[in-house]
Amino acid sequence: MDHFLYKNGILHAEDVPLPEIAAAVGTPFYVYSTATLTRHFRLFDEALEGMPHLVCYAMKAASNQAILKTLAELGAGMDVVSGGEYARAVAAGVPGDRIVFSGVGKTREEMRAALTGGIRQFNVESEPEMRALSEVAVSLGVKAPITIRVNPDVDAETHAKIATGKSENKFGIPISRARAVYAEAAALPGIDVVGIDVHIGSQLTKLAPYRNAFLKVAELTDALRADGHDIRRLDLGGGLGIPYTRDNEAPPLPIEYGNLIKEILGDKGCEIEIEPGRLVVGNAGLLVSEVIYVKEGEDRRFLILDAAMNDLIRPAMYDAHHDIEPVVEPAPGTERIAYDIVGPVCESGDTFAKGRHMTPLSDGDLVAFRSAGAYGAVMSSEYNSRPLIPEVLVKGDQFAVIRERPSFDEMIKRDTIPQWL
Numbered sequence: 371m372d373h374f375l376y377k378n379g380i381l382h383a384e385d386v387p388l389p390e391i392a393a394a395v396g397t398p399f400y401v402y403s404t405a406t407l408t409r410h411f412r413l414f415d416e417a418l419e420g421m422p423h424l425v426c427y428a429m430k431a432a433s434n435q436a437i438l439k440t441l442a443e444l445g446a447g448m449d450v451v452s453g454g455e456y457a458r459a460v461a462a463g464v465p466g467d468r469i470v471f472s473g474v475g476k477t478r479e480e481m482r483a484a485l486t487g488g489i490r491q492f493n494v495e496s497e498p499e500m501r502a503l504s505e506v507a508v509s510l511g512v513k514a515p516i517t518i519r520v521n522p523d524v525d526a527e528t529h530a531k532i533a534t535g536k537s538e539n540k541f542g543i544p545i546s547r548a549r550a551v552y553a554e555a556a557a558l559p560g561i562d563v564v565g566i567d568v569h570i571g572s573q574l575t576k577l578a579p580y581r582n583a584f585l586k587v588a589e590l591t592d593a594l595r596a597d598g599h600d601i602r603r604l605d606l607g608g609g610l611g612i613p614y615t616r617d618n619e620a621p622p623l624p625i626e627y628g629n630l631i632k633e634i635l636g637d638k639g640c641e642i643e644i645e646p647g648r649l650v651v652g653n654a655g656l657l658v659s660e661v662i663y664v665k666e667g668e669d670r671r672f673l674i675l676d677a678a679m680n681d682l683i684r685p686a687m688y689d690a691h692h693d694i695e696p697v698v699e700p701a702p703g704t705e706r707i708a709y710d711i712v713g714p715v716c717e718s719g720d721t722f723a724k725g726r727h728m729t730p731l732s733d734g735d736l737v738a739f740r741s742a743g744a745y746g747a748v749m750s751s752e753y754n755s756r757p758l759i760p761e762v763l764v765k766g767d768q769f770a771v772i773r774e775r776p777s778f779d780e781m782i783k784r785d786t787i788p789q790w791l
Contacts, residue, residue: 372653373403374740376699381738385767388658388697392736395760395771397660398677400747402432402772404440404765406654411444414646417628421642424490426470428608428647429455431744436763436772437651438462447490449608449645453480460487470605470643472519472569474499481506481514491515493567493605495542500555507560514560517567517605518552520545522586524570524579542568545586552594563599565640566590569607573648575621577630580606584634591638604635608645612652614691614741624649648744655743657682658697661735662714671709673731678713679720680753682739682746686719694722697736700729715754747773757781 373384380387383401391401414425426447429438433455438448439462447468448459459469466488471480474495481503484492494500494516507514521542543551555561570583587604594601611621624646631642659677666672684690694711706727713720722739731737747761757780761773 372740373405374656374738379699381695381697381699383656383762383764383769386764386769388656388738389736391762391764391769392658392660394769395762396775397658397736398675398681399658399760399762399775400655400742401658401762401764401769402434402437402651402655402743404763407437407440407651408444410646410650410654411441411446413624414628414644414650415445417624418631418642418644419628421632421636422640423642423644424468426468426643426645427650428645429459430748431647432651432655432746432748433458434747434761434763434772435462436761436770438464440763441650442468447643449647453477453483456480456484456487466490470645472567472645476503478502478506482510485510485512485514489515491517491564491603491605493517493519494555495519497543497551497554500551500558500561504558504560512560513562515562515564516555517565517603518543518548518555518563519567519569520548520587520590522568522570522583524583524586545590548590549593549597552597552599556599563601565601565603565605566594567605567607569605569609569645571609573611574609575611577622577626580627580630581634584630588634588638591635591640601638602640603643604638604640605643605645606631606635608647608649610646610649612649612741612744615693652741652744655741655746657692657739657742657746659737659739661731661733661737663733664709664731667710670725671707673709673711673728673737675711675713675722675737677722677739677759678715678754678756679717680715680751680756681713681759682722682742683749683751684745685722686717692722692742693740694726694728695738695740696729696731697738704729715756752781755781 424447426449427441428449442464448464449470450456451473467490472493503514519542522545555563591601659675663674679686708725711723757776760775763772
């Protein structure tokens with residue numbers, strides 16, 4: 371469910387008509403719904419009710435300060451994967467004891483910043499990282515709380531580029547080596563082992579891969595406790611998918627995910643951490659664009675938009691599908707025609723959809739890309755010297771620009787000309 375609905379024939383974000391935002395900020399732009407963000411976070415929080423837990427939003431999905439602050443005020447923790455994301459979380463007012471640091475390539479500088487500023491735990495992904503973290507912690511006179519990310523060799527049944535739990539993926543240590551690595555961790559002077567971490571991928575649409583992974587985590591928990599480790603926290607990652615088309619079978623609900631966790635791991639007496647990102651913010655955001663031209667090709671019709679692959683890279687990178695709808699609601703029974711929907715960037719890959727059937731559109735019409743809140747603005751770039759587009763947050767009948775579009779001058783002035791030129 372989201373809060374982007376047609377009212378009186380115009381698509382609204384909550385109670386704000388999208389053409390009103392377009393007139394104020396120009397197109398293209400991203401717009402997010404506070405009500406949807408709130409609802410989706412609470413679904414996860416309520417799914418784990420009755421057991422100690424923390425829902426850590428995976429902020430790589432969308433990391434604007436206003437989104438982070440909205441979720442932090444609901445009690446969310448943050449899952450960060452870089453020093454920049456850690457700084458963003460802190461700037462949004464998230465206390466260190468609600469920040470989890472993930473990622474395969476943490477630097478010593480990032481470790482030092484988090485240990486100094488406050489951290490709930492590091493999700494360690496390799497022995498070299500663990501040793502480096504111990505050295506940094508000892509140099510600061512502290513112990514670093516860690517879980518170790520184990521790779522359970524489970525097929526997440528998702529897109530190959532966002533699967534993370536198979537043996538050939540770069541993430542975590544093989545679960546077959548876990549006991550030896552935990553033994554080494556316990557002997558390191560700067561390390562405090564607090565639990566186990568697992569994350570098998572993103573955009574999962576079935577519970578079976580989670581069941582397989584969680585059963586392995588349960589078995590490992592018992593084995594590590596038998597070895598003398600105080601396993602008190604289980605970080606189960608995120609990855610629950612969203613429906614990108616209205617025709618697709620709906621992915622499992624957070625309550626079903628929560629019930630599976632309780633069934634398999636509820637008797638372990640551990641605090642549970644989960645790290646949803648896409649499901650929290652994905653359907654809470656739209657990308658709104660204007661039609662520049664309708665172009666007649668040899669055997670097809672092109673809908674050329676002012677949004678491009680630099681604004682929303684997912685279709686070019688993953689062949690991802692986004693429903694695209696006109697902002698003005700079509701009359702019932704209006705005939706649909708096929709368009710190739712493209713952007714203005716000088717790449718054939720700048721294509722959002724091919725042969726997409728839509729009601730007839732004209733120059734100047736607005737369209738909205740649904741399910742664009744996750745991995746949209748956060749993955750955008752200035753390719754072709756196109757400025758980053760605005761982000762807007764709506765709450766009820768109010769809206770605010772939460773990231774402005776830079777001018778050409780502001781964009782160009784970030785370059786520095788050497789003195790010899």
